[in-house]
Amino acid sequence: RKPTLAVVGATGAVGTVMLEILSQREDVWGEIRLVASPRSAGRKLTVRGEEVEVVALSEEAFEGVDVAMFDVPDEVSARWAPIAAAKGAVAVDNSGAFRMDPDVPLVVPEVNAHAARMRPRGIISNPNCTTLSMIVAMGALHAEFGLSELIVSSYQAASGAGKDGVDTLRAQLAAVVGTELGTQPGDVRRAVGDTTGPFPAPLALNVVPWAGSLKEDGWSSEELKVRNESRKILGLPDLRVTATCVRVPVITTHSLTVHARFENEVTVDQAHEILANAPGVVLFDNPAEGEFPTPADVVGTDPTWVGRVRRSLDDPNALELFVCGDNLRKGAALNTAQIAEVVAAELTAP
Ligand code: 2RA
Numbered sequence: 001r002k003p004t005l006a007v008v009g010a011t012g013a014v015g016t017v018m019l020e021i022l023s024q025r026e027d028v029w030g031e032i033r034l035v036a037s038p039r040s041a042g043r044k045l046t047v048r049g050e051e052v053e054v055v056a057l058s059e060e061a062f063e064g065v066d067v068a069m070f071d072v073p074d075e076v077s078a079r080w081a082p083i084a085a086a087k088g089a090v091a092v093d094n095s096g097a098f099r100m101d102p103d104v105p106l107v108v109p110e111v112n113a114h115a116a117r118m119r120p121r122g123i124i125s126n127p128n129c130t131t132l133s134m135i136v137a138m139g140a141l142h143a144e145f146g147l148s149e150l151i152v153s154s155y156q157a158a159s160g161a162g163k164d165g166v167d168t169l170r171a172q173l174a175a176v177v178g179t180e181l182g183t184q185p186g187d188v189r190r191a192v193g194d195t196t197g198p199f200p201a202p203l204a205l206n207v208v209p210w211a212g213s214l215k216e217d218g219w220s221s222e223e224l225k226v227r228n229e230s231r232k233i234l235g236l237p238d239l240r241v242t243a244t245c246v247r248v249p250v251i252t253t254h255s256l257t258v259h260a261r262f263e264n265e266v267t268v269d270q271a272h273e274i275l276a277n278a279p280g281v282v283l284f285d286n287p288a289e290g291e292f293p294t295p296a297d298v299v300g301t302d303p304t305w306v307g308r309v310r311r312s313l314d315d316p317n318a319l320e321l322f323v324c325g326d327n328l329r330k331g332a333a334l335n336t337a338q339i340a341e342v343v344a345a346e347l348t349a350p
Pocket of ligand 1: 128129130156157159160161211212222
């Protein structure tokens with residue numbers, strides 16, 4: 001019997017990408033049940049080329065479900081993932097509710113698929129999109145050279161802040177296009193007025209050094225997530241990690257610059273070879289031909305793209321890289337689907 005999958009949050013931004021991804025990947029599922037808030041119940045959505053009616057989130061919705069994916073806000077996951085688990089499903093959660101719970105594995109199949117088997121709460125977490133946009137490449141380099149420190153800056157797309165983020169950026173771009181704005185202090189801010197949406201400053205014609213909420217000592221929640229999640233996924237609880245998270249006027253695809261320091265000396269040739277052969281990574285690194293990843297080219301694709309690989313001029317143990325990943329695909333829906341497939345393979349193994 002092929003396992004039954006529930007997609008909770010099927011009508012949301014990530015849920016929509018999830019249905020697309022489930023329609024494109026090898027079909028390991030029997031029934032796919034679409035679950036959303038009662039408000040969306042009765043709507044029909046297409047998955048695997050078939051129309052499926054959305055059912056309301058309730059205990060009964062998990063009846064007979066083997067794997068339940070959650071693409072919903074933290075508080076909804078916090079309440080319902082344990083209910084799905086109690087009903088016998090393995091919950092794969094894309095919210096922040098359980099990521100740092102020591103009894104919940106945080107899984108990126110290319111890096112730590114084995115961790116998915118140890119799930120005492122019946123819940124597996126999917127990392128935050130910023131961590132996910134770089135961690136597959138970092139995992140591959142770590143396996144060879146032994147990672148000792150990461151210093152990263154992110155260039156995060158508006159869709160990381162949801163549909164509101166995308167709508168805000170599009171509205172602001174419409175307000176500034178064809179104008180002379182961007183030449184005087186505050187002129188963009190005055191033009192967009194109060195419409196900064198989920199961002200603390202205008203995003204059009206701008207970069208904003210902030211993502212998430214304020215935590216202790218001036219760090220943002222996003223910066224702490226990159227640190228804590230990288231440590232947990234790589235199994236390096238003392239890894240030195242410093243992140244500065246920045247929002248840029250890109251619709252979808254997060255980028256990061258990475259300074260990665262290793263236990264051992266590195267060369268660009270070795271790094272190229274590892275990255276070129278790493279599953280889930282595309283090496284695109286030929287600056288002489290203008291070849292490096294950019295969000296405009298990467299958006300809509302599955303892999304982690306890596307370019308601008310250099311050995312640090314002052315440290316033979318360190319590399320500098322530029323990494324891009326679609327924050328809605330590998331950064332969210334795709335990784336969740338991959339984890340669910342790992343569980344499906346386990347459940348159907350002879
Ligand atoms: C962002 N990483 O880009 C967040 C979303 N989870 O805002």
